[in-house]
Amino acid sequence: MVTGRRLLPTSPSIVSRSHTAASPIASRPGSPLRGRIRVPGDKSISHRALIFGLLARGETRVENLLEADDVLRTAEAARALGAGVTREAEGRWRVVGAGIGGLREPASVLDFGNAGTGSRLMMGVAGSHPITATFDGDASLRKRPMRRILDPLVRMGATVVSEAPGGRVPLSLRGPRETIPITYETPAPSAQIKSAVLLAGLNSPGITTVVERQATRDHTERMLSHFGATVSVAEEDAGRRIALVGQPDLKGTEVVVPADPSSAAFPLVAALVTPGSEVVVENVMMNPLRTGLITTLVEMGAAIEFMNRRDIGGETVADIRASYGPLKGVEVPPERAPSMIDEYPVLAVAASFAAGPTLMRGLEELRVKESDRLAAVAAGLAANGIAAEISGDDLLVHGTGGKVPGGGLVATHMDHRIAMAFLVMGLASRDPVTADDSAMIATSFPGFAAMMRELGAELS
Ligand SMILES: O=C(O)C1=C[C@@H](OP(=O)(O)O)[C@@H](O)[C@H](O)C1
Ligand SMILES: C=C(OP(=O)(O)O)C(=O)O
Numbered sequence: 001m002v003t004g005r006r007l008l009p010t011s012p013s014i015v016s017r018s019h020t021a022a023s024p025i026a027s028r029p030g031s032p033l034r035g036r037i038r039v040p041g042d043k044s045i046s047h048r049a050l051i052f053g054l055l056a057r058g059e060t061r062v063e064n065l066l067e068a069d070d071v072l073r074t075a076e077a078a079r080a081l082g083a084g085v086t087r088e089a090e091g092r093w094r095v096v097g098a099g100i101g102g103l104r105e106p107a108s109v110l111d112f113g114n115a116g117t118g119s120r121l122m123m124g125v126a127g128s129h130p131i132t133a134t135f136d137g138d139a140s141l142r143k144r145p146m147r148r149i150l151d152p153l154v155r156m157g158a159t160v161v162s163e164a165p166g167g168r169v170p171l172s173l174r175g176p177r178e179t180i181p182i183t184y185e186t187p188a189p190s191a192q193i194k195s196a197v198l199l200a201g202l203n204s205p206g207i208t209t210v211v212e213r214q215a216t217r218d219h220t221e222r223m224l225s226h227f228g229a230t231v232s233v234a235e236e237d238a239g240r241r242i243a244l245v246g247q248p249d250l251k252g253t254e255v256v257v258p259a260d261p262s263s264a265a266f267p268l269v270a271a272l273v274t275p276g277s278e279v280v281v282e283n284v285m286m287n288p289l290r291t292g293l294i295t296t297l298v299e300m301g302a303a304i305e306f307m308n309r310r311d312i313g314g315e316t317v318a319d320i321r322a323s324y325g326p327l328k329g330v331e332v333p334p335e336r337a338p339s340m341i342d343e344y345p346v347l348a349v350a351a352s353f354a355a356g357p358t359l360m361r362g363l364e365e366l367r368v369k370e371s372d373r374l375a376a377v378a379a380g381l382a383a384n385g386i387a388a389e390i391s392g393d394d395l396l397v398h399g400t401g402g403k404v405p406g407g408g409l410v411a412t413h414m415d416h417r418i419a420m421a422f423l424v425m426g427l428a429s430r431d432p433v434t435a436d437d438s439a440m441i442a443t444s445f446p447g448f449a450a451m452m453r454e455l456g457a458e459l460s
Contacts, residue, residue, distance in 0.1 A: 025419070025438035025449065026460060027426030029406075032276030032324070033455040039264045041066040041091065041257035042285055043444050044191070044219050045315075047074045047117050049255040051125060052227050053095025054083040054103075055202060058252035060095040063313075065257055067091065069443045070115035077122050080106035081133075097252055100203050105131035109170070112137045114370060114414065114443045117192055119169065120149045121220075124196030127158040128179040128203040136170040140370045140414035140440075146171060149196045152184045156200050156208075181206030181246055185238075188365060189338045191216035194242070198224065198231075204246040213239040216338045217289045222314055227253055256313030258285035262342045263445045264320065265293050266420045267455060269346045271322040272302050273353040273402075274428040278323045279455055280307075286316045292332075292340025293347055294320070300327040300354055327354035329399045334362020341365060344395075345421035348377045352386040353428065354399035364393040370440070371413035380422050383408030384433055407431035416440040420448055427457050 046066040051074065053060035065071065067090070075093070079085050082098030098104065103126065110126075110133055112119035119135050123146070126133035136142075147167030150160050157176030164170055181204040186193045194210045198220055201208025221242055224231040229248040234241045264281040271279035286309070298304055303323040309316060327350060332340075340347070344366055351358035366373040374390055381388040385405030387398040406429025410422040419435040426433030441448050449459045 022437040023439055024434055024436050025423065026432045026434040027423040028432035028458045029426070029428055029430070030458040031456045033267070033271050033274050033279050033427070033457060034277060035455045036280040036282060037267060037451055037455065038282045039259045039267070039284070039451070040068065040445060040447065042260040043068065043070060043262065044117060044217060045255070045257045046071045047121060048219055048223050049257065050074050050078050050085065050093070050095060051121055051199065052223050052250065053097055053252065054078040054081055055100050055125065056097040056227055056250040056252040057099045058097060060097065060252040061254050062093040062095065063254070063256045064091045065093045066260065066444070068446050069113055070118055073111065073113045073115050074118040074122065077106070077110045077112070077118065080108070080110060081126065095252070100247060100250060101129070103129045103131060106133050109134045109136050112141060114138050114140050114440060116141065116144055116370070120146070120192040121195050121199055123149045123153065123173060124199035127153040127173045127175045128156060128200035129175040130177050132161060132172055132174045134170060134172045138414065142169055144168065145368055148188065148190065148193050152182065152193070152197045153200055155182050155184070156180050156204065179204035181208045183209040183211070185211040189214040189216050190365065191220070195220040198242065198244050201244045201246055202229070202248065202250070206246050207243050208246060209241060209243045211239055211241050214335060214338050215240050215289055217287070226255070226314060227251060258312055258315050258317045259283040261285050261290045261293070265343050265346045266424055266448065267452065268304070268320060268322040269297070269350045270424045270427050270452065270457065272297065272324060272327065273350060273424070275324050278321065280319055280321045282319045283312070283317050284320050286318050289339050292336045293343035295336070296330065296332050296340065296347060297350065299330045300350065301325070302327060326402070329354045329356035329358040332358070332360045337362045337365065342417055345373055345377050345417045346424060348381060348388070348395065348397050349421045349425045351397040351399055352381060352404050352425065353402050355401040356399050358397045358399060360395045362393055363395055369415065371415035371418060373415065373418065376411065376413050376415060376418045380408065380410040380418060383410055384422070384425060384429060404429040405431060406433045409434045409436060412437050412440065414440050416443045416445065420445065423459060
Protein backbone atom coordinates (compact mmCIF):
# COMPACT_ATOMS: atom_id res chain seq x y z
CA MET A 1 0.00 0.00 0.00
CA VAL A 2 1.25 3.48 -0.80
CA THR A 3 1.27 5.49 2.38
CA GLY A 4 1.81 8.79 0.64
CA ARG A 5 4.22 10.28 3.14
CA ARG A 6 6.10 11.93 0.27
CA LEU A 7 2.86 13.32 -1.09
CA LEU A 8 2.12 15.55 1.89
CA PRO A 9 1.86 19.15 0.71
CA THR A 10 4.00 20.40 3.56
CA SER A 11 5.88 18.61 6.26
CA PRO A 12 3.74 18.16 9.36
CA SER A 13 6.69 19.48 11.30
CA ILE A 14 6.59 22.95 9.71
CA VAL A 15 5.88 24.45 13.11
CA SER A 16 8.61 23.04 15.31
CA ARG A 17 8.09 22.21 18.97
CA SER A 18 10.74 24.57 20.24
CA HIS A 19 9.65 27.30 17.85
CA THR A 20 11.99 30.10 18.81
CA ALA A 21 12.48 32.09 15.58
CA ALA A 22 9.41 34.36 15.53
CA SER A 23 8.34 35.98 12.28
CA PRO A 24 6.29 39.09 13.02
CA ILE A 25 3.59 40.28 10.63
CA ALA A 26 1.83 43.65 10.49
CA SER A 27 -1.41 44.90 9.00
CA ARG A 28 -2.09 48.51 8.11
CA PRO A 29 -5.12 50.56 7.21
CA GLY A 30 -5.47 51.18 3.49
CA SER A 31 -7.99 50.41 0.84
CA PRO A 32 -11.43 48.82 1.32
CA LEU A 33 -11.70 45.04 1.10
CA ARG A 34 -13.59 43.72 -1.89
CA GLY A 35 -14.11 40.37 -3.52
CA ARG A 36 -15.39 36.81 -3.31
CA ILE A 37 -13.33 34.18 -1.56
CA ARG A 38 -13.55 30.60 -0.40
CA VAL A 39 -11.82 29.90 2.90
CA PRO A 40 -10.40 26.41 3.53
CA GLY A 41 -12.28 23.37 4.79
CA ASP A 42 -13.55 23.09 8.33
CA LYS A 43 -10.89 22.01 10.81
CA SER A 44 -13.21 20.05 13.10
CA ILE A 45 -14.69 18.04 10.23
CA SER A 46 -11.27 17.50 8.62
CA HIS A 47 -9.81 15.94 11.79
CA ARG A 48 -12.87 13.73 12.15
CA ALA A 49 -12.91 12.65 8.49
CA LEU A 50 -9.38 11.26 8.89
CA ILE A 51 -10.14 9.65 12.26
CA PHE A 52 -13.34 7.99 11.02
CA GLY A 53 -11.45 6.92 7.91
CA LEU A 54 -8.91 5.21 10.18
CA LEU A 55 -11.65 3.43 12.16
CA ALA A 56 -13.76 2.39 9.18
CA ARG A 57 -13.35 -0.69 7.02
CA GLY A 58 -12.50 0.08 3.43
CA GLU A 59 -11.91 3.34 1.71
CA THR A 60 -12.92 6.85 2.74
CA ARG A 61 -12.61 9.69 0.27
CA VAL A 62 -12.38 13.23 1.56
CA GLU A 63 -12.97 16.34 -0.53
CA ASN A 64 -11.74 19.77 0.53
CA LEU A 65 -9.77 18.54 3.54
CA LEU A 66 -8.12 21.41 5.40
CA GLU A 67 -4.41 21.04 4.61
CA ALA A 68 -3.18 22.90 7.65
CA ASP A 69 -0.61 21.82 10.21
CA ASP A 70 -3.12 20.66 12.85
CA VAL A 71 -4.90 18.36 10.40
CA LEU A 72 -1.69 17.09 8.79
CA ARG A 73 -0.65 15.94 12.26
CA THR A 74 -3.85 13.92 12.51
CA ALA A 75 -3.17 12.42 9.08
CA GLU A 76 0.29 11.41 10.27
CA ALA A 77 -1.11 9.89 13.47
CA ALA A 78 -3.76 7.96 11.50
CA ARG A 79 -0.94 6.47 9.43
CA ALA A 80 1.04 5.58 12.52
CA LEU A 81 -2.04 3.77 13.88
CA GLY A 82 -2.41 1.69 10.73
CA ALA A 83 -4.41 3.62 8.12
CA GLY A 84 -3.28 4.14 4.55
CA VAL A 85 -3.52 7.90 4.00
CA THR A 86 -2.80 9.44 0.62
CA ARG A 87 -3.21 12.88 -0.83
CA GLU A 88 -4.54 12.55 -4.37
CA ALA A 89 -4.93 16.21 -5.26
CA GLU A 90 -5.32 19.49 -3.44
CA GLY A 91 -7.87 18.84 -0.69
CA ARG A 92 -8.66 15.36 -2.00
CA TRP A 93 -7.53 12.59 0.33
CA ARG A 94 -8.03 8.84 0.48
CA VAL A 95 -7.95 6.87 3.70
CA VAL A 96 -7.87 3.09 3.84
CA GLY A 97 -9.07 2.17 7.31
CA ALA A 98 -7.50 -0.13 9.87
CA GLY A 99 -10.99 -0.72 11.31
CA ILE A 100 -12.27 -0.64 14.90
CA GLY A 101 -10.14 -3.09 16.89
CA GLY A 102 -7.54 -3.22 14.13
CA LEU A 103 -5.23 -0.40 15.13
CA ARG A 104 -1.52 -1.05 15.39
CA GLU A 105 0.77 0.29 18.07
CA PRO A 106 2.52 3.40 16.79
CA ALA A 107 6.27 2.98 16.35
CA SER A 108 7.04 6.46 17.60
CA VAL A 109 5.59 9.40 19.51
CA LEU A 110 2.42 10.91 18.05
CA ASP A 111 3.38 14.58 17.80
CA PHE A 112 0.25 16.70 17.48
CA GLY A 113 2.01 20.04 17.29
CA ASN A 114 -0.42 22.79 18.30
CA ALA A 115 -3.60 20.70 17.93
CA GLY A 116 -5.92 20.18 20.88
CA THR A 117 -8.64 18.55 18.78
CA GLY A 118 -6.41 16.05 16.99
CA SER A 119 -4.59 14.98 20.14
CA ARG A 120 -7.67 14.66 22.33
CA LEU A 121 -9.81 12.80 19.80
CA MET A 122 -6.94 10.41 19.06
CA MET A 123 -6.54 9.75 22.77
CA GLY A 124 -10.09 8.41 22.71
CA VAL A 125 -9.24 6.25 19.69
CA ALA A 126 -5.89 4.86 20.90
CA GLY A 127 -6.96 4.63 24.55
CA SER A 128 -9.70 2.16 23.66
CA HIS A 129 -7.34 -0.27 21.94
CA PRO A 130 -4.83 -2.62 23.60
CA ILE A 131 -1.84 -0.63 22.38
CA THR A 132 0.45 1.92 24.02
CA ALA A 133 0.60 5.33 22.38
CA THR A 134 2.62 8.38 23.40
CA PHE A 135 1.20 11.83 22.71
CA ASP A 136 3.18 15.05 22.56
CA GLY A 137 2.93 18.50 21.08
CA ASP A 138 4.43 21.97 20.99
CA ALA A 139 4.96 24.30 23.94
CA SER A 140 1.33 25.47 23.71
CA LEU A 141 -0.17 21.96 23.67
CA ARG A 142 2.12 21.00 26.55
CA LYS A 143 0.30 23.54 28.72
CA ARG A 144 -3.23 22.35 27.94
CA PRO A 145 -5.25 20.17 30.32
CA MET A 146 -5.56 16.52 29.29
CA ARG A 147 -7.04 15.11 32.51
CA ARG A 148 -10.46 16.05 31.11
CA ILE A 149 -9.86 13.34 28.49
CA LEU A 150 -7.85 10.88 30.59
CA ASP A 151 -10.38 10.71 33.45
CA PRO A 152 -13.23 9.19 31.39
CA LEU A 153 -10.78 6.99 29.47
CA VAL A 154 -9.47 5.55 32.75
CA ARG A 155 -13.07 4.77 33.69
CA MET A 156 -13.34 2.95 30.38
CA GLY A 157 -10.34 0.80 31.34
CA ALA A 158 -7.37 2.74 29.92
CA THR A 159 -4.12 3.09 31.86
CA VAL A 160 -2.15 6.31 31.95
CA VAL A 161 1.37 4.91 31.78
CA SER A 162 3.00 8.31 32.24
CA GLU A 163 2.04 11.95 32.03
CA ALA A 164 3.67 15.33 32.49
CA PRO A 165 2.81 17.13 35.76
CA GLY A 166 -0.77 18.40 35.89
CA GLY A 167 -2.05 15.82 33.38
CA ARG A 168 -0.33 17.24 30.31
CA VAL A 169 1.50 15.93 27.26
CA PRO A 170 3.90 14.23 26.83
CA LEU A 171 1.81 11.33 28.08
CA SER A 172 1.54 7.63 27.35
CA LEU A 173 -1.73 5.82 27.32
CA ARG A 174 -2.49 2.10 27.17
CA GLY A 175 -5.95 0.89 26.24
CA PRO A 176 -7.61 -2.12 27.84
CA ARG A 177 -8.18 -5.53 26.29
CA GLU A 178 -11.89 -4.75 26.42
CA THR A 179 -13.15 -1.18 26.69
CA ILE A 180 -15.87 -0.59 29.29
CA PRO A 181 -18.95 1.33 28.10
CA ILE A 182 -19.80 4.22 30.45
CA THR A 183 -22.29 7.01 30.93
CA TYR A 184 -20.38 10.24 31.20
CA GLU A 185 -21.51 13.75 32.01
CA THR A 186 -18.97 16.15 30.55
CA PRO A 187 -17.57 18.49 33.23
CA ALA A 188 -17.18 21.37 30.72
CA PRO A 189 -18.99 22.26 27.51
CA SER A 190 -16.42 20.63 25.24
CA ALA A 191 -16.94 18.81 21.96
CA GLN A 192 -13.44 17.41 22.38
CA ILE A 193 -14.32 15.64 25.64
CA LYS A 194 -17.62 14.39 24.21
CA SER A 195 -15.91 13.16 21.06
CA ALA A 196 -13.05 11.40 22.85
CA VAL A 197 -15.54 9.41 24.94
CA LEU A 198 -17.73 8.53 21.95
CA LEU A 199 -14.72 7.50 19.86
CA ALA A 200 -13.55 5.27 22.71
CA GLY A 201 -17.08 3.89 22.94
CA LEU A 202 -16.78 2.71 19.35
CA ASN A 203 -14.53 -0.11 20.52
CA SER A 204 -16.60 -1.12 23.51
CA PRO A 205 -19.20 -3.92 23.62
CA GLY A 206 -22.17 -1.94 24.85
CA ILE A 207 -23.79 1.48 24.90
CA THR A 208 -21.62 4.49 25.66
CA THR A 209 -23.56 7.55 26.70
CA VAL A 210 -22.42 11.16 26.95
CA VAL A 211 -24.57 13.79 28.62
CA GLU A 212 -23.70 17.41 27.97
CA ARG A 213 -25.44 20.22 29.81
CA GLN A 214 -24.90 22.65 26.95
CA ALA A 215 -24.91 21.50 23.35
CA THR A 216 -21.51 21.66 21.67
CA ARG A 217 -20.61 21.16 18.00
CA ASP A 218 -22.14 17.89 16.83
CA HIS A 219 -19.78 16.87 14.04
CA THR A 220 -18.85 13.59 15.75
CA GLU A 221 -22.48 12.54 16.17
CA ARG A 222 -23.23 13.40 12.54
CA MET A 223 -20.19 11.54 11.30
CA LEU A 224 -20.98 8.48 13.41
CA SER A 225 -24.32 8.19 11.60
CA HIS A 226 -22.74 8.96 8.25
CA PHE A 227 -20.28 6.05 8.65
CA GLY A 228 -23.04 3.67 9.71
CA ALA A 229 -23.01 3.65 13.53
CA THR A 230 -26.22 3.72 15.56
CA VAL A 231 -26.30 6.89 17.64
CA SER A 232 -29.26 8.61 19.26
CA VAL A 233 -29.49 12.15 20.54
CA ALA A 234 -32.17 13.13 23.06
CA GLU A 235 -32.82 16.62 24.40
CA GLU A 236 -33.58 16.38 28.13
CA ASP A 237 -33.86 18.74 31.07
CA ALA A 238 -30.30 17.80 32.02
CA GLY A 239 -29.07 18.64 28.53
CA ARG A 240 -28.27 16.48 25.52
CA ARG A 241 -27.92 12.72 25.95
CA ILE A 242 -25.96 11.00 23.18
CA ALA A 243 -26.03 7.21 23.15
CA LEU A 244 -23.80 5.14 20.88
CA VAL A 245 -24.05 1.43 20.23
CA GLY A 246 -20.50 0.07 20.41
CA GLN A 247 -18.51 -1.99 17.91
CA PRO A 248 -20.53 -1.01 14.85
CA ASP A 249 -19.51 -1.91 11.35
CA LEU A 250 -18.15 1.46 10.26
CA LYS A 251 -17.89 1.56 6.49
CA GLY A 252 -15.62 3.88 4.56
CA THR A 253 -17.55 6.57 2.72
CA GLU A 254 -17.29 10.03 1.15
CA VAL A 255 -16.87 13.18 3.22
CA VAL A 256 -17.22 16.62 1.66
CA VAL A 257 -15.81 19.28 3.98
CA PRO A 258 -17.60 22.65 3.92
CA ALA A 259 -15.74 25.93 4.44
CA ASP A 260 -14.76 26.62 8.03
CA PRO A 261 -16.95 29.28 9.71
CA SER A 262 -14.16 29.89 12.22
CA SER A 263 -11.82 30.89 9.38
CA ALA A 264 -14.55 32.80 7.52
CA ALA A 265 -14.92 34.93 10.65
CA PHE A 266 -11.71 36.85 9.90
CA PRO A 267 -12.48 38.22 6.41
CA LEU A 268 -16.12 38.78 7.42
CA VAL A 269 -15.24 40.90 10.44
CA ALA A 270 -12.51 42.64 8.43
CA ALA A 271 -15.15 43.70 5.88
CA LEU A 272 -17.54 44.89 8.60
CA VAL A 273 -14.98 47.24 10.19
CA THR A 274 -13.02 48.49 7.16
CA PRO A 275 -14.73 51.48 5.50
CA GLY A 276 -16.06 50.86 1.99
CA SER A 277 -15.68 47.08 2.14
CA GLU A 278 -17.89 44.36 0.72
CA VAL A 279 -16.77 40.74 0.84
CA VAL A 280 -18.51 37.46 0.01
CA VAL A 281 -17.25 34.26 1.62
CA GLU A 282 -18.60 31.24 -0.21
CA ASN A 283 -19.74 27.84 0.97
CA VAL A 284 -19.57 28.55 4.71
CA MET A 285 -20.94 25.87 7.02
CA MET A 286 -24.08 27.11 8.79
CA ASN A 287 -24.38 24.39 11.44
CA PRO A 288 -26.29 26.20 14.22
CA LEU A 289 -23.80 24.93 16.79
CA ARG A 290 -21.12 26.97 14.97
CA THR A 291 -22.88 30.21 14.08
CA GLY A 292 -22.89 32.11 17.38
CA LEU A 293 -20.57 34.77 15.98
CA ILE A 294 -22.88 35.47 13.04
CA THR A 295 -25.86 35.74 15.41
CA THR A 296 -23.90 38.19 17.55
CA LEU A 297 -22.69 40.30 14.64
CA VAL A 298 -26.26 40.58 13.33
CA GLU A 299 -27.36 41.75 16.80
CA MET A 300 -24.58 44.36 16.61
CA GLY A 301 -26.23 45.70 13.47
CA ALA A 302 -23.81 44.18 10.96
CA ALA A 303 -24.80 44.23 7.30
CA ILE A 304 -24.70 40.49 6.66
CA GLU A 305 -26.64 38.60 4.00
CA PHE A 306 -26.95 34.90 3.36
CA MET A 307 -27.20 33.71 -0.21
CA ASN A 308 -27.46 30.42 -2.01
CA ARG A 309 -28.27 28.28 1.04
CA ARG A 310 -27.90 24.62 0.17
CA ASP A 311 -26.96 21.27 1.65
CA ILE A 312 -23.52 19.79 1.05
CA GLY A 313 -22.34 16.55 2.63
CA GLY A 314 -24.95 16.63 5.41
CA GLU A 315 -24.38 20.28 6.39
CA THR A 316 -26.16 23.44 5.30
CA VAL A 317 -23.83 25.95 3.71
CA ALA A 318 -24.36 29.49 2.46
CA ASP A 319 -22.45 32.28 0.78
CA ILE A 320 -22.17 35.14 3.27
CA ARG A 321 -21.90 38.77 2.21
CA ALA A 322 -20.56 41.25 4.77
CA SER A 323 -20.52 44.99 4.09
CA TYR A 324 -18.98 47.81 6.08
CA GLY A 325 -21.27 49.74 8.39
CA PRO A 326 -21.61 50.96 11.96
CA LEU A 327 -21.75 48.35 14.74
CA LYS A 328 -23.17 48.76 18.22
CA GLY A 329 -22.09 47.05 21.44
CA VAL A 330 -24.16 44.13 22.77
CA GLU A 331 -24.26 41.64 25.60
CA VAL A 332 -23.36 38.09 24.56
CA PRO A 333 -25.00 35.51 26.86
CA PRO A 334 -22.92 32.70 28.35
CA GLU A 335 -25.08 29.99 26.81
CA ARG A 336 -23.98 31.13 23.36
CA ALA A 337 -20.31 30.42 24.11
CA PRO A 338 -20.09 26.84 22.77
CA SER A 339 -21.42 27.94 19.37
CA MET A 340 -18.72 30.59 18.95
CA ILE A 341 -15.97 29.46 21.30
CA ASP A 342 -13.12 30.05 18.83
CA GLU A 343 -14.55 33.35 17.59
CA TYR A 344 -14.25 35.48 20.74
CA PRO A 345 -10.86 36.97 19.80
CA VAL A 346 -12.22 38.33 16.51
CA LEU A 347 -15.50 39.32 18.16
CA ALA A 348 -13.47 41.37 20.66
CA VAL A 349 -11.88 43.12 17.68
CA ALA A 350 -15.31 43.82 16.15
CA ALA A 351 -16.44 45.09 19.57
CA SER A 352 -13.53 47.54 19.70
CA PHE A 353 -14.91 49.21 16.53
CA ALA A 354 -18.53 49.20 17.78
CA ALA A 355 -20.25 52.11 19.48
CA GLY A 356 -20.60 51.41 23.19
CA PRO A 357 -19.57 48.50 25.38
CA THR A 358 -19.78 44.82 24.51
CA LEU A 359 -20.01 42.35 27.38
CA MET A 360 -19.09 38.73 26.64
CA ARG A 361 -20.08 36.41 29.42
CA GLY A 362 -19.09 32.88 30.41
CA LEU A 363 -15.65 32.68 28.79
CA GLU A 364 -14.03 30.24 31.21
CA GLU A 365 -13.07 27.76 28.46
CA LEU A 366 -11.07 30.48 26.67
CA ARG A 367 -8.39 30.12 29.34
CA VAL A 368 -7.43 26.62 28.14
CA LYS A 369 -7.10 27.13 24.41
CA GLU A 370 -3.82 27.47 22.47
CA SER A 371 -3.18 30.38 24.85
CA ASP A 372 -5.13 31.87 27.73
CA ARG A 373 -7.28 33.72 25.20
CA LEU A 374 -9.03 35.83 27.78
CA ALA A 375 -5.72 37.28 28.95
CA ALA A 376 -4.23 37.42 25.44
CA VAL A 377 -7.24 39.30 24.02
CA ALA A 378 -7.32 41.79 26.90
CA ALA A 379 -3.57 42.42 26.53
CA GLY A 380 -3.86 42.82 22.74
CA LEU A 381 -6.71 45.30 23.12
CA ALA A 382 -4.76 47.30 25.72
CA ALA A 383 -1.68 47.34 23.46
CA ASN A 384 -3.85 48.98 20.78
CA GLY A 385 -5.47 51.60 22.95
CA ILE A 386 -8.75 49.81 23.67
CA ALA A 387 -10.08 49.73 27.23
CA ALA A 388 -11.19 46.27 28.32
CA GLU A 389 -11.81 44.59 31.64
CA ILE A 390 -11.90 40.96 32.72
CA SER A 391 -14.23 40.27 35.58
CA GLY A 392 -14.42 36.62 36.58
CA ASP A 393 -15.10 34.81 33.31
CA ASP A 394 -16.52 37.87 31.56
CA LEU A 395 -14.86 40.31 29.19
CA LEU A 396 -16.04 43.88 28.74
CA VAL A 397 -14.75 45.76 25.70
CA HIS A 398 -15.28 49.51 25.44
CA GLY A 399 -16.05 50.18 21.79
CA THR A 400 -14.75 53.31 20.06
CA GLY A 401 -17.37 53.80 17.37
CA GLY A 402 -14.78 53.12 14.65
CA LYS A 403 -11.86 55.01 16.17
CA VAL A 404 -9.44 52.27 17.18
CA PRO A 405 -5.95 53.71 17.79
CA GLY A 406 -3.94 50.56 16.95
CA GLY A 407 -0.16 50.89 16.84
CA GLY A 408 0.40 47.96 19.21
CA LEU A 409 2.61 44.90 19.20
CA VAL A 410 0.43 41.91 20.06
CA ALA A 411 1.86 38.90 21.90
CA THR A 412 0.26 35.92 20.16
CA HIS A 413 1.46 33.21 22.60
CA MET A 414 1.57 30.52 19.86
CA ASP A 415 -2.12 31.12 19.15
CA HIS A 416 -3.29 31.39 15.52
CA ARG A 417 -6.59 33.03 16.38
CA ILE A 418 -4.96 35.80 18.41
CA ALA A 419 -2.65 36.53 15.47
CA MET A 420 -5.43 36.63 12.85
CA ALA A 421 -7.88 38.59 15.02
CA PHE A 422 -5.45 41.43 15.69
CA LEU A 423 -4.30 41.51 12.06
CA VAL A 424 -7.94 42.20 11.23
CA MET A 425 -7.87 45.09 13.70
CA GLY A 426 -4.90 46.69 11.95
CA LEU A 427 -6.78 46.91 8.64
CA ALA A 428 -9.07 49.58 10.06
CA SER A 429 -7.24 51.10 13.05
CA ARG A 430 -5.50 54.47 12.85
CA ASP A 431 -2.01 52.95 13.09
CA PRO A 432 -0.72 49.53 11.99
CA VAL A 433 -0.99 46.52 14.27
CA THR A 434 1.84 44.00 14.55
CA ALA A 435 1.46 40.37 15.63
CA ASP A 436 4.71 39.12 17.16
CA ASP A 437 4.58 35.85 15.22
CA SER A 438 2.77 34.66 12.12
CA ALA A 439 3.92 31.02 12.20
CA MET A 440 0.91 29.59 14.03
CA ILE A 441 -1.55 30.89 11.42
CA ALA A 442 -0.51 27.81 9.40
CA THR A 443 -2.09 25.54 12.02
CA SER A 444 -5.60 26.37 10.79
CA PHE A 445 -5.52 28.83 7.87
CA PRO A 446 -2.26 28.62 5.88
CA GLY A 447 -3.46 30.91 3.09
CA PHE A 448 -4.79 33.62 5.42
CA ALA A 449 -2.37 36.42 4.49
CA ALA A 450 -2.57 35.71 0.75
CA MET A 451 -6.37 35.59 0.80
CA MET A 452 -6.63 38.83 2.77
CA ARG A 453 -4.22 40.50 0.31
CA GLU A 454 -6.38 39.26 -2.56
CA LEU A 455 -9.22 41.26 -0.96
CA GLY A 456 -7.02 44.35 -0.83
CA ALA A 457 -5.57 44.10 2.67
CA GLU A 458 -2.11 45.41 3.42
CA LEU A 459 -0.27 42.72 5.34
CA SER A 460 3.49 42.24 5.52
O1 LIG B 1 -14.26 19.37 18.71
C1 LIG B 1 -13.70 20.24 18.01
O2 LIG B 1 -13.43 20.07 16.82
C2 LIG B 1 -13.37 21.53 18.66
C3 LIG B 1 -13.90 21.84 19.87
C4 LIG B 1 -13.63 23.09 20.59
O3 LIG B 1 -12.80 22.79 21.69
P1 LIG B 1 -13.39 22.33 23.13
O4 LIG B 1 -13.96 21.00 22.98
O5 LIG B 1 -12.18 22.31 24.03
O6 LIG B 1 -14.36 23.39 23.50
C5 LIG B 1 -12.93 24.12 19.72
O7 LIG B 1 -12.37 25.12 20.52
C6 LIG B 1 -11.88 23.51 18.84
O8 LIG B 1 -11.28 24.46 18.00
C7 LIG B 1 -12.46 22.44 17.95
C1 LIG C 1 -9.10 25.89 20.07
C2 LIG C 1 -8.73 25.61 18.84
O1 LIG C 1 -8.20 24.43 18.39
P1 LIG C 1 -7.64 23.16 19.16
O2 LIG C 1 -8.35 23.02 20.48
O3 LIG C 1 -7.90 22.03 18.23
O4 LIG C 1 -6.16 23.37 19.35
C3 LIG C 1 -8.93 26.61 17.76
O5 LIG C 1 -8.72 26.25 16.59
O6 LIG C 1 -9.28 27.77 18.02
